Amino acid sequence: MTAHAIFILSALSFSSVCLGENNAKHLFILSGQSNMQGHRPDEAFTPAVEEALGKSKVIIVQDALGGQPIHRWCKEWKDPEGNQMEQTGDLYDRLMSKVKPAIQGQILASVNFVWMQGERDAKMGWGDLYEEALLGLHAQLAKDLKWKKSELAFVIGRLSDFDMANKKYSHWTKVREIQVRVADSSPKFTWVDTDDLNDGKNRKGREIKNDLHYSAEGYKILGRRFAQACIHTIKE
Numbered sequence: 001m002t003a004h005a006i007f008i009l010s011a012l013s014f015s016s017v018c019l020g021e022n023n024a025k026h027l028f029i030l031s032g033q034s035n036m037q038g039h040r041p042d043e044a045f046t047p048a049v050e051e052a053l054g055k056s057k058v059i060i061v062q063d064a065l066g067g068q069p070i071h072r073w074c075k076e077w078k079d080p081e082g083n084q085m086e087q088t089g090d091l092y093d094r095l096m097s098k099v100k101p102a103i104q105g106q107i108l109a110s111v112n113f114v115w116m117q118g119e120r121d122a123k124m125g126w127g128d129l130y131e132e133a134l135l136g137l138h139a140q141l142a143k144d145l146k147w148k149k150s151e152l153a154f155v156i157g158r159l160s161d162f163d164m165a166n167k168k169y170s171h172w173t174k175v176r177e178i179q180v181r182v183a184d185s186s187p188k189f190t191w192v193d194t195d196d197l198n199d200g201k202n203r204k205g206r207e208i209k210n211d212l213h214y215s216a217e218g219y220k221i222l223g224r225r226f227a228q229a230c231i232h233t234i235k236e
Helices: 045-053 090-103 119-124 127-145 172-183 216-235
Strands: 025-032 058-064 108-116 153-157 189-192
Touching (some): 045 058, 045 216, 058 090, 108 127, 153 216, 172 189, 189 216
Parallel strands (some): 025 108, 108 153, 153 189
């Protein structure tokens, strides 16, 4: 599968997706920084995956926090001097404290890791460390879930067109490129486009244009795109 922005959800057949287990469920883990925090699954994501897979077949766990670099999830991350930060991995532990109770006693048919983050790393100039961290985080999650790495789907929300000139966030386009490159590295990885989500009215009713964050409608569209991408990886 070529990793690209997925916009249209075609009719899908899930007759064999549960791997022979009628009670197996599909796990969706949603995490990242502010644009994931601003995404409300109940607006669009949850209805879409429940309609496609069945309400009783879906487990959704979301945990996000604005303004955070990837090292707060990736435990192997080190700064350019080879040092670990004080809070390395703490938000990953917080996320997993929600995931583990949610899946306890459940049989899983699939796992989708949905990631919307990178703005902070672009701002800090840590783009050169981002690819290794992104792949390391995916591997870290697969290990903890005892899930085969090649079967753990990874849906990455690519950074928007907020700072294509790299004037405010020096590694903005570098992180964007890395996100696409990582998404292209595995048949179970994909990315979704967010370039058209940061114009319009935000949730406070203020007009925005090429904003760091998304419009109220943009967050709903993001949820639908995440859902479509996830369902596509399950079909694959």
